[in-house]
Amino acid sequence: MADSLGAFEQAVLLSIVRLGDEAYGRAILKEVQARLDRDVAAGAVHATLERLQTKGLIASRLGSGTPIRGGRARRFYRLQPAGLRALNEARAAIDSLWHGLKWPLKGLRFQHD
Amino acid sequence: MTDTDRSIEFVRPPRWAEALLRVVLPPDDAETVSGDLLEEYRDVVLRSRGRRRADVWFVGQVMGFVWRAAWWWGVIFAVLFLGRTALDWFLPPADFRTRSIITTYAAVGVFVVAGFGSAWRSRSIGAGAVAGIATAAIAAVLIAVGALALIAVKHDAQTLWAIEHSGGLGEVLVLPVFVAVPGTLLATLGGLAGKLLRGARAR
Numbered sequence: 249m250a251d252s253l254g255a256f257e258q259a260v261l262l263s264i265v266r267l268g269d270e271a272y273g274r275a276i277l278k279e280v281q282a283r284l285d286r287d288v289a290a291g292a293v294h295a296t297l298e299r300l301q302t303k304g305l306i307a308s309r310l311g312s313g314t315p316i317r318g319g320r321a322r323r324f325y326r327l328q329p330a331g332l333r334a335l336n337e338a339r340a341a342i343d344s345l346w347h348g349l350k351w352p353l354k355g356l357r358f359q360h361d
Numbered sequence: 362m363t364d365t366d367r368s369i370e371f372v373r374p375p376r377w378a379e380a381l382l383r384v385v386l387p388p389d390d391a392e393t394v395s396g397d398l399l400e401e402y403r404d405v406v407l408r409s410r411g412r413r414r415a416d417v418w419f420v421g422q423v424m425g426f427v428w429r430a431a432w433w434w435g436v437i438f439a440v441l442f443l444g445r446t447a448l449d450w451f452l453p454p455a456d457f458r459t460r461s462i463i464t465t466y467a468a469v470g471v472f473v474v475a476g477f478g479s480a481w482r483s484r485s486i487g488a489g490a491v492a493g494i495a496t497a498a499i500a501a502v503l504i505a506v507g508a509l510a511l512i513a514v515k516h517d518a519q520t521l522w523a524i525e526h527s528g529g530l531g532e533v534l535v536l537p538v539f540v541a542v543p544g545t546l547l548a549t550l551g552g553l554a555g556k557l558l559r560g561a562r563a564r
Contacts, residue, residue: 320399
């Protein structure tokens with residue numbers, strides 16, 4: 249199996265999938281925050297995007313800026329075939345781990361000393 | 362577009378923070394990342410938190426980038442320093458000279474390489490200097506915590522004697538702060554080398 253994706257890497261990749269053509273830095277940050285339901289540092293997302301691009305899982309291109317960002321260019325990201333494979337493998341791994349168990353887990357008996 | 366929207370487009374976060382962000386990022390990312398932060402600052406944070414807290418938010422985000430650029434070097438320097446401290450306290454030598462030479466050169470190496478790596482990546486000598494300052498600051502905090510932990514672990518009479526005769530706890534806590542200035546200079550020199558070599562490679 250290829251290098252397995254971390255949870256945050258999956259969150260970023262899935263955000264790119266959801267956003268489609270609008271997957272640029274800030275949009276990805278907001279999507280990840282919404283899905284994880286917590287504040288996320290822009291640096292964490294940027295570092296993850298950089299790492300995913302180095303791994304060949306995503307590619308990027310520069311796009312136009314907007315007035316609210318002072319005309320500064322946006323970097324748009326898109327999933328590469330290797331990224332698609334990695335996401336599918338990650339989902340298959342989770343499904344395999346949970347196979348036969350019902351979510352959410354309930355009624356477990358815990359051993360006390 | 363409302364008047365509020367128009368006026369918000371002219372509000373800027375602290376310029377020094379924007380400049381710091383551009384220094385620590387590679388040129389390809391400096392514009393796009395600073396644009397992303399500016400967009401979030403103006404579109405959401407400014408409206409919800411007000412100017413002052415929005416500025417605090419922006420500075421916090423920039424410090425996150427600085428942290429990610431230098432935390433590893435701060436940890437390495439702290440481990441080096443605390444390792445030397447632990448040896449001096451728990452296995453005090455007759456002569457500190459050899460250990461001092463080794464750890465001094467190792468510390469020099471950490472700062473030079475930190476600066477070189479940062480400048481290589483961002484193509485800015487300033488990134489080297491920032492790496493030096495950040496490395497020293499991160500290490501100072503880690504060293505203070507680590508030194509207190511060492512004392513908590515072992516504080517028998519022999520150890521306390523060794524602490525006193527190796528410079529004392531005060532030296533351990535203050536020295537990392539004093540290292541910031543020469544460390545930053547060394548990192549800046551490393552940054553100069555990094556930028557020059559990167560430029561030569563590009564040609």
